[in-house]
Amino acid sequence: MAIDIKHVEHVALLGRLRLSDEEKLALTADLNNILQYVEKINELDTTQVEATSHILPIRNVTRPDVVKPSPGPDVMLANAPDREESFFRVPPIME
């Protein structure tokens, strides 16, 4: 299942990465190499095997819905690249 540069461009859009032409070429080669290696797992028959997403015997951990103090907007906005009053500022998302 080799992948081509068109597919790499598609994945880069999904992953929100603007790649240079040089990076696209290098990644096409790298990904094909790695994918060829990981194909190895298809040697195994796993039709009767359950998937493991994590190893702990816990599911749906819940807690009481209690209001606790929060740090407030100035603390939470302190690392924002751009802000206005109590908001994160971003380019327009609708025309």
Next chain:
Amino acid sequence: MNLAGLTAHQLHEMLKKGETTSTAITEAVIKQINQVEDKVHAFVTQTPEKAMEQAEKVDKAIQGGSPVKPLTGIPFAIKDVLCTNGIRTTCGSKILENFIPPYTGTALQKLENEGTVTLGKVNMDEFAMGSSTETSYYGITRNPWNLDTIPGGSSGGSAAAVAADECIISIGTDTGGSIRQPASCCGIVGLKPTYGRVSRFGLVAYASSLDCIGPMTKDVTDAALMMNILAGHDSLDSTSANMAVPDYTQSLVNDVKGLKIGIPKEYLIGGLDPDVEKAIKEAIKTLESLGATTVEISLPHTEYAVATYYLIATAEASANLERYDAVKYGYRTGEFDDLLDMYMKSRAEGFGREVKRRIMLGTHVLSAGYYEAYYLKAQKVRTLIKQDFDNAFEKCDVLLTPTAPTAAFKIGEKMGDPLQMYLSDIFTISVNLGGIPAMSLPCGFSKDKLPIGMQIMGRHFNEEMIFRVAYTFEQNTDYHTKKSPIAELAK
């Protein structure tokens, strides 16, 4: 005597008797940093003023009659992937160059509550993705045993700082071997606890189902002292285990009589460096001479571990790293056409080559048409790998293997070939997939005088058995007492 060269438990004894002060210890360590840091480059951010302030505060409290707890007044270095309130946390990435967290993670808070002294943040592969600390945006870290070799990774700054006596203890993280492999490369002790044993709150996520926080220390006793503080449930991390925490120092027993040590046959075949093989075989003989018996074990799915890991870890990483959107925190590009362009350019400029590679691989294996063939398949193979361990531990108390197939390799040697780099984690990766605990500790030296580590794996939540075997080995050998040439340099 150079105080910087001692262990936490040695310094604790001196502090208790009033033979030294935290200020004197901290001064000695800062002096050591000033003497060797230009050669090693273990730190990304140093906080000497904060360290001296904390040390003075500790000394005043001790004078005032406060109890000297085991880690009170001990200077330590923090891997730069753990959030520290008010101290920049970069994850080795340009994208977080100016990120100052508004909170401190649970593991660090617990240590701080004991009165530890913060020296600063140490270097790592970008977002913990690497095995050599060469992918950091803040430059490479060098191995104090030989400056032309890598310190291992991703917790290479932690391991190098400990081996160079630039700190007394350190804290690292391990997703596929990132505590154990650098510990092996730098001749120190590193423990990856059971998944869920230590809260991950405040750890910047790489692969959430695999990430663990653990101690990196000069000897086994210091690792037990750190685990006594780090282990335990935390309501801020729903995946932390709600189980009683033992006193790990109770397991520091010099006795392995009657214990069964499993030797997985899949770990002692082809590709293993002869020096490593020799060191491991001698370690096995040492433990046998102390009364342990060894039994050959098979972990039949070992050869699938690296492939399984790189599918699961990159898939989780691609999802976790979506948060770097140049909106809430982190780097934002200077010029852009619209929102999508802002995302794509900021991320392309902020992330390094290896991080982009893993985001791409993870995004690909999760994308429509590939999810079942890669990601779901890998999760099923993960079950088989976990079952291998379950079966093995029916026949033995611990497993013993090399930590890495070779001693530290040369800087630059594997940067051109990602797959070769990934294979340096071949012996550590299964442990993360199985969620079990494992420790690396020094067990010999190569012909080139580079440290070699052995790995002891235990059952889920049975760190105690690992401590017992490791402590016994350490008490009957002297590898842990050897100092790196860089540590020796400064007196």
